[in-house]
Amino acid sequence: MHAWPAxxxxxxxxxxxxxxxxxxxxxxxxxxxxxxxxxxxxxxxTPYDATHIGHAATYNAFDLVQRVWLDTQRQIQYVQNVTDIDDPLLERAARDGEDWTGLAERETALFREDMTALRMLPPQHYIGAVEAIPGIVPLVERLCESGAAYVLDGDVYFSVEADPHFGEVSGLDAEAMRLLSAERGGDPERPGKKNPLDPMLWMAAREGEPDWDGGSLGRGRPGWHIECVAIALDHLGMGFDVQGGGSDLAFPHHEMGASHAQALTGEYPFAKAYVHAGMVALDGAKMSKSKGNLVFVSTLRRAGVDPAAIRLSLLAHHYRADWEWTDQVLDEAVARLARWRAAVSRPDGPAAQDLVEEVREALSNDLDAPAALAAVDRWAALQESTGGTDEGAPGVVSRTVDALLGVAL
Structure with a gap:
């Protein structure tokens, strides 16, 4: 699967x-x-209802991570998956009377367009769950052979007790995990499981649903967590630097994925840091596909909103914060973009080297994008009020905002 242009x-x-x-x-x-x-x-x-502002906020956070690293003159190996086979995708396709593969392909293409418009740096490896299945099956077989997995009515489950570090990603107690498991795709009430929290590794074929050859596992399809583990181990190996996603992925997805990998390899940790972005709300409730309270990047773009303004609306909030999308948020971003563009359009201005270092300092401090924006605001205000004589300053500011914040002025 291909990503999008950089x-x-x-x-x-x-x-x-x-x-x-x-x-x-x-x-x-x-x-x-x-x-x-x-x-x-x-x-x-999971490619349906893409790309909403919650998605964009999450990927913006990890785009900033890449930009900070590039500014330290490092190379980057960035991997991202597409969960192009999963229950929610099949349910949406059935609801709309659409082929699930066509739905996944269309929404993935739209996601690529939105990421390009927002100037998100692409992954080097963009891998769909379906194309990863040949690499997933051997991992599940290994977990079975080692005793870290077991079969229940044809389905294969991972035993969370196989990993002594289980629970260390999210830090949640067993009851909190059980509640979240039920909310987020798990089946803690299924009879016969060794532990209610045990997640599915391989789902045996169901009538009317797609399935693949699972070798000794039989026909079926992979569980959610093992998909990402297989892709990450293949392209990054153990102990990679950052595992990222929205805060709703800390449990169960990142918790279970870490345990799968650690049980498979006997190594620890799966990732050196687990980084999670906050949730975006609309009308007082978290943006959710199930609720349908979504604001789409593509809808805003079709309405004529500059993608740079959309990106500035995301940058105005700290990546870990939960916040609410409103018309005011977008209006403020549009106004900020206009001020910045006016400021850098002049032939000279106030010296900008301190600004470069302020933006660097803000982003290196837990991706404090609001502080970075405030630094650029101060330079733009000084430009408007007093101007300056540094002919190179507007270009330095423009390049800084582009390189570190991903906003083209």
Missing amino acids: SDVPALPGKGRDLRIHDTATGGPVTVDPGPVARIYVCGI
Whole structure:
């Protein structure tokens, strides 16, 4: 599966700072020191109802991670999946009387268009769950052979007790995990499971649903968590730098994925840092496909909203914060974009080297994009009120905003 085209990232004078970011597993900030090649895995969409503002906010956060790393002159190995086979996708296709493969292909194509418009840097490896199945099956077979998995009525389950580190990603107690498991695709009430939290690795073929050859597992399709594990291990290996996604993925998805990988390899940890973006609400409730309270990037673009303004609306909120989308949020972003563009359109301006370092400092401090925006606001206000004599300053500001914030002025 192909990703989307990359926009150019301008080089800035000097060198950026190492990233200090909040790690869900430790509950506090950690300094990520990847070495010359930074490795990141970000969980992708299930391709229906793409791309809503909640999606965009999440991928914007991890786009900033990449931009900080690029500014430190590192190379990046970025992997993202597409869950192009899963119950919600099949349910939506059935509801709309549409072939599930056509739905997945159309929504994935729309997602690519939106990511291109928002100038999100693409992954080097963009992998669909379906194309990963040949690599998933051997992993499930290995878990069965080692005793870390078991069969229940033809379905294969992972035993969470096979990983002594289970629970360390989310830090939740058993009851909280059980409640979230029921809400987020698990089946804790199914009789016969060794532990109510045990997640499915391989679902035996169901009548009327797609299935694939699972070798000794029989025909069926993979569970959600093992999909990402197989892709990450194949392209990044164990101990990669950042596992990313929305905060609703900390449990069960990232918790279970870590345990799958750790049981498979005997190594720890699966990822050095688990980084999670906040949720975006609309009309007082979290944007949700089930609720249908979604604002789509493509709808805004068709209405004539500049993608740079959409991106600025995302950057105005700290990536870990939960926040609400409103018309005012977008109006403020449109106004900010106009001020910035006016400021850099002049032939000279106030010196900008301090601004470069302010933006670098803000982003290296747990991706504090609001602080970065405030720094650019101050420069733009000074430009408007007093101007300056530095002929290179507007270009420096424009390149800084482009390289570090992904906004083209």
